[in-house]
Amino acid sequence: LRRAAARTLPAATAGRPKIGFMTPLVQWLREEPWATRVREVLNSETAHRFFRTDHLNHLMDEHQSGQRSNMKKLWAPYCFTLWYDQYFNGKGRA
Numbered sequence: 001l002r003r004a005a006a007r008t009l010p011a012a013t014a015g016r017p018k019i020g021f022m023t024p025l026v027q028w029l030r031e032e033p034w035a036t037r038v039r040e041v042l043n044s045e046t047a048h049r050f051f052r053t054d055h056l057n058h059l060m061d062e063h064q065s066g067q068r069s070n071m072k073k074l075w076a077p078y079c080f081t082l083w084y085d086q087y088f089n090g091k092g093r094a
Helices: 002-008 034-042 045-050 053-065 071-088
Strands: none
Touching: 034 053, 034 071, 045 053, 045 071, 053 071
């Protein structure tokens, strides 16, 4: 990729080191429509099968109110549930 980039981009750009791309997930989970979308997934039948959804709802409540930042605790079950639905339940979500 770097050699391909070097053919069209300036050398300073093509040779730059990799950098991470931060997303404001902590804030997004406190705002609509994202908070509602995440909560719907965390309360789905699939989530009930694998997680204590009452606990996930409590974490979500704390997060939305600003009491605690629970994004890391919420994001893994959210992603797992979407993945499981996609590959085992045939439910694609946007």
